[in-house]
Amino acid sequence: MNVNLEFKDPAWAKQTVETIRQIATDYQQELDDCIKNGTLPYGSFRELGKQNLIGVLCPEEYGGYGGNAPEYCLVTETIARYGLPSTQAQIQGMVWLLFWGTEEQKRKYLPGMCDGSIVFSESISEPGAGSSLKNMNTTARRDGDDWILNGKKVHINGGAACHVTVVFSMTEEGMTAFLVDTKLPGFRCEVTDPLGYRLALTADMYFENMRIPGNAVLGQPGNAMATFLTTFNISRLGNASELIGQARRALSDGIRYAKARAVGDSKVTDFQGIQWTIADCYSALYGASAVRDHAANLVRKGVEHAVESSIAKKLAIEAAEKTVNEVFALVGGHGLYWDQPYGQILLDVKTLRVAGGSLEILRNFIARQILKDDAGQKGIA
Ligand SMILES: Cc1cc2nc3c(=O)[nH]c(=O)nc-3n(C[C@H](O)[C@H](O)[C@H](O)COP(=O)(O)OP(=O)(O)OC[C@H]3O[C@@H](n4cnc5c(N)ncnc54)[C@H](O)[C@@H]3O)c2cc1C
Secondary structure, three states, X not given: OOOOOOOOOHHHXXXXXXXXXXXXXXXXXXXXXXXXXXXXXXXXXXXXXXXXXXXXXXXXXXXXXXXOHHHHHHHHHHHXXXXXXXXXXXXXXXXXXXXXXXXXXXXXXXXXHHHOOOOEEEEOOEOOEOOOOOOOOOEEEEEOOEEEEEEEEEEEOOOOOOOEEEEEEEEOOEEEEEEEEOOOOOEEEEEOOOOOOHXXXXXXXXXXXXXXOHHHEEOOOOOHHHHHHHOHHHHHHHHHHHHHHHHHHHHHHHHHHHHHOXXXXXXXXXXXXXXXXXXHHHHHHHHHHHHHHHHHHHHHHOXXXXXXXXXXXXXXXXXXXXXXXXXXXHHHHHHOOOOOOHHHHHHHHHHHHHOOOOHHHHHHXXXXXXXXXXXXXXXXX
């Protein structure tokens, strides 16, 4: 819900919404099949790339559109609004490469990541390291100019589809990030079957005595915590946008159904109680969008936005959970089948409640910022 996103070209924004809606219409059958099978819908994914919508944040010289956070939020929300595959991991990868990649790495990966011919994934989580990375067990040790990588990563979106994955691992120097080519010997993955994010071909990843070249290090050895944090705040805006898009989809489909559905002599939307539900869900989504837009505009202006981005994702989780729970009041039994979108959207929202910074971790961060604000700059004192 665009309340106040400041675009560099408003005409582009309007056209982009229409283009994404059209891609979803053209590829509806593929999307339905892939949701059932839990696979990446390559046709619509590549089409998003062809329309330069995956590389929304990437500069034109590397094949992208050259937008900023407002354009990123619009595209990400609209992709979720129409049930297309998430491009979040791809975009997060681009941000990492733009900040930390060598010129050679940028030229090698960015154009293909923009057009969708290179699928990127993020290998961070492990069986023993989720919200906290302290217990990370994946290791890389030097062997001449190369590195030998060993470890297991879990829940990786695009894990079974990716050509390259960024692997966070422990080295002598500390945590180090590597751009790992999944065609190299020593890599294998096992596709998993998650409830949400069904279009991501999620997998557990195994790196077994995998030899990777020295030029695969992203940034400096030992510096991966800084690399990790670079994308954090902007990716929270992407998560917030996906949540808002998913909830808008549920509410919009639910309202369309409820307006037409007769109950006795009334339509469902004639009931006052149902109207209040619609008003409450819309208001929650509007509030989350307004904060998301404010944070995105701050990013564009180059202003610090860590708290605003975290609040945006927190409010988006709460608004989306409320909406996807309460939309069942509008759709009744009709909504409780897999050929309707509501159940899947509910599960997708639950996934984003946890992945990419859970609601609890966001609350911890926001609380810490308030508690250390003795100068009263957060407006509480
Ligand atoms: C479908 C799916 C896709 C994913 N995709 C990726 C991916 O592409 N790449 C990747 O690296 N990871 C991915 N993840 C993993 C995701 O990032 C983790 O699930 C997330 O970081 C949380 O880790 P955890 O599940 O191990 O929960 P835990 O860290 O075990 O936490 C369990 C619960 O405790 C809460 N908790 C933790 N710490 C605190 C605290 N200090 N205070 C209060 N509560 C706390 C958490 O919020 C959570 O609800 C994905 C997960 C899913 C389900």
